[in-house]
Amino acid sequence: MKRVPIAEFKAHCSQYIDEVAGEDIVITKHGKPVARVVAVSPSPRDSIWELYDSLEGKYEVLGEVVTTGRTWNAQP
Structure with missing residues (x-):
């Protein structure tokens, strides 16, 4: 886990957002x-639909x- 001072994070926020995929900050x-x-x-819902889409065809x-x-009778 990378540690970053708040002032540094504020100055370079977009750079750190790009880096967060590899490691928490x-x-x-x-x-x-x-x-x-x-x-x-x-x-989980997104991954279910990705699975569904991958099975198409x-x-x-x-x-x-x-x-x-x-057959069944639903009458009381």
Whole structure:
């Protein structure tokens, strides 16, 4: 984890934002940690859709996918 004084971070913020993908950055004030900058990881929902998109055209659904194949009576 890289430690950076707050004044240095403020002066070169965009540079440190570019570097955060490789390593977390701890921002210090008077030598004491006050904040940490970390890279954003993709949300699970994003990765699910990436998986879905990667499967497009590779598989074909055959048959009925809406029913269990059994009849049932929902009347009380």
